[in-house]
Amino acid sequence: MFWHPKGWTLWQQVEQYMRRVYQDNGYQEVKGPQILDQGLWEKTGHWDKYRENMFVTESEKRDYALKPMNCPGHVLIFKQGIKSYRDLPLRYGEFGQCHRNEPSGGLHGIMRVRGFTQDDGHIFCTEDQIQAECDAYTVLLQKVYKDFGFSEMIYKVATRPEARIGSDELWTKAENALIESLKKSGVEVVISPGDGAFYGPKIEYTLKDAIGRQWQCGTMQVDFNLAERLDAEFVDADGMRKRPVVLHRAIVGSLERFIGILIEQHAGAMPAWLAPVQAVVCNITDAQAEQVDKVAAQLRAAGLRVATDTRGEKITRKIAENAAQKIPYILVMGDREVEAGTIAVRARGATQGTVMPLAEAVALIQNAIAQKA
Ligand SMILES: [Zn+2]
Numbered sequence: 001m002f003w004h005p006k007g008w009t010l011w012q013q014v015e016q017y018m019r020r021v022y023q024d025n026g027y028q029e030v031k032g033p034q035i036l037d038q039g040l041w042e043k044t045g046h047w048d049k050y051r052e053n054m055f056v057t058e059s060e061k062r063d064y065a066l067k068p069m070n071c072p073g074h075v076l077i078f079k080q081g082i083k084s085y086r087d088l089p090l091r092y093g094e095f096g097q098c099h100r101n102e103p104s105g106g107l108h109g110i111m112r113v114r115g116f117t118q119d120d121g122h123i124f125c126t127e128d129q130i131q132a133e134c135d136a137y138t139v140l141l142q143k144v145y146k147d148f149g150f151s152e153m154i155y156k157v158a159t160r161p162e163a164r165i166g167s168d169e170l171w172t173k174a175e176n177a178l179i180e181s182l183k184k185s186g187v188e189v190v191i192s193p194g195d196g197a198f199y200g201p202k203i204e205y206t207l208k209d210a211i212g213r214q215w216q217c218g219t220m221q222v223d224f225n226l227a228e229r230l231d232a233e234f235v236d237a238d239g240m241r242k243r244p245v246v247l248h249r250a251i252v253g254s255l256e257r258f259i260g261i262l263i264e265q266h267a268g269a270m271p272a273w274l275a276p277v278q279a280v281v282c283n284i285t286d287a288q289a290e291q292v293d294k295v296a297a298q299l300r301a302a303g304l305r306v307a308t309d310t311r312g313e314k315i316t317r318k319i320a321e322n323a324a325q326k327i328p329y330i331l332v333m334g335d336r337e338v339e340a341g342t343i344a345v346r347a348r349g350a351t352q353g354t355v356m357p358l359a360e361a362v363a364l365i366q367n368a369i370a371q372k373a
Contacts, residue, residue, distance in 0.1 A: 001113060001256055006276035009305065013274045014255055014262075015095060017147070018119045021251070025140055027093035027121055032073030034097065038063040043229055044072050053101050070096035071248060074122040075230045078244075083234040088244060089125035089133055095255070096120040110260040117255045123247040124232070130174055133247055134181035134203075134220060141205055141218050141251050142185060147372050148252075148274075149265060152208035155182050158195035165199060166224040174222045174245075175201045199225035200245075209265045217253040217261070269326040269348060272368045275305070279365060280327050281343075282309045282318045284334035291338045295331070295358065302362050304369075319346065329365055 003011060022029050035057065041047040046054065046068065055066040067073065074092045083090065097117045106112060123133050145153065157178050160171045178201055182189045196202060205218030227233070227243040236242045252258040262274070272278050279299060283292045289310045299306045307327070309318050315332060322330050332344040332353055344353030345361045356364070367373075 001110065001115070007259070009276040010259060010262075010270065010274060011255065014252065014259060018095070018144075018252065021119075021140065021144060022093040022121070025091075025136070026089075027091040030074065030077055030092045030094050032067070032070065032077070032094065032096070034066060035064045036067055036072065038065065040072055040076075041065050044226075045229070055099050055101055066099040067096075068098055068100045070094050070098065070118065070120040071122055071226060071246070072230060075226060075232050075246070078122075078124055079230070079232050083124075083244075085126065085234055085236045087124075088234060089123050089129050090244075091121060091123045093119065093121040111257050113254075113256050116257065118250050119252050119255065121249050123249065124227075124234075124244040125247065126236075126242075127170060127173060127245055130222060130245060130247070131177040131180065134177050135184060137220055137247075137249055138181045138185050138203075144251050145205075145207060145218075148262060149271060150207050150209070153187070154190065154206040154208070154214065155187050156190045156192055156204045156206065157182070158192045158197075158202050158204065160196050160201065161194045161198060163198050164196070170224060171201065174224075178203050178220065178222070197221065197223075199223050207261065209261055210267070211264075213264075215257070215261050217258060218251050219249060219253070221248040223248060270328075271372060272328040272365060273370075273372050275326075275328050277307045277325070277327050278305045278369070279329040279331055280307045280309050280322045280325075281331045281333065282315060282322070284315045284332065286310075286312065287335060288333045288338050292333055295333065295343065298358070299362060299365075302366065304362070304365060323348070328368070329361075331361065 019029065038047060050068065054068050057064050077092060078090065095117055097115065099115045102112070102114055107114065125133055157175070159175050179189055182203065200222035202219055202221040204216050206214050206216045208214055223246040226246045232244060233241045234244055281292045281296045283289050292308050292310050296306045296308045309322060311318065319330055326348060328348050330346040332346065337343050337355065341358060342355050343358050343361050344355045345364065346353040
């Protein structure tokens with residue numbers, strides 16, 4: 001993707017919000033390299049089964065691949081030093097950029113790209129901690145989707161397939177944990193029998209957008225296999241070395257795709273907290289041009305993303321054009337406003353402005369941002 005200034009500003013809002021989600025929910029943010037050695041991908045099984053889909057490169061007679069997923073990197077970080085049961089659950093989060101060599105026919109605008117970035121987290125925990133982790137994750141995911149303006153969701157649990165690893169007892173425990181966490185949050189659960197991966201069951205969280213299309217974004221995948229494959233272990237209370245369970249989890253999934261869904265959901269009219277430009281300040285005649293710049297500087301100092309429109313066009317035209325850009329607030333200054341220290345505030349969709357003191361306008365916009373209205 002080429003991210004232009006406004007698109008990248010929107011991206012930053014999503015990323016910074018999700019970074020707070022990591023910080024406020026016991027995750028430690030990490031960052032791994034983009035290119036990793038062939039040997040690692042042999043251990044994960046990718047070199048054998050997924051090589052067609054990886055971008056491969058070579059240096060000094062060693063082969064490398066651009067990472068198609070972030071999990072192995074997080075396991076390598078986990079494996080630095082000895083981990084104890086006291087360290088668990090250990091949660092790593094990354095804005096992990098992945099590349100997958102998808103056939104060009106499978107690509108679809110911003111929705112499906114070859115290079116994408118996930119809010120990708122991995123939780124290393126014991127079997128007994130799966131339930132609490134799933135509970136917390138489900139509550140968190142519901143809050144995040146609500147903040148982004150989505151209300152309709154579908155919750156699907158994929159259970160044990162015929163061919164699988166791990167004991168039936170372990171599968172029952174994990175499947176129950178997933179189903180229970182959804183039931184506790186009071187939602188309807190759809191079961192897909194036999195649709196789980198061979199290494200564990202999962203929940204798929206599917207969003208419905210404003211026109212009813214469905215998008216699977218969030219996942220909670222239990223994994224009984226990865227720690228074994230990459231030889232990750234912790235020292236338990238009894239002094240024995242054991243394998244942690246790995247929970248793969250993403251909330252928004254691919255940020256590229258999620259931003260595409262956001263644009264569709266809001267039809268481009270982003271809530272103020274996400275809008276690339278939150279307010280535009282316009283003058284009525286040249287006489288107020290200087291004052292417009294001063295006011296814009298004050299608004300920026302108050303933390304708002306502000307543009308100015310001091311073109312020598314009629315104010316009606318400026319309002320129409322800025323409204324077409326779906327900017328949440330159009331602020332207008334004429335001689336009267338300059339004299340009184342006021343400004344006319346026109347919220348998106350309103351047919352006329354309301355004159356108020358500048359400080360009141362700032363508070364109004366800041367409040368809408370804080371409320372994610
Ligand atoms: Zn993963």
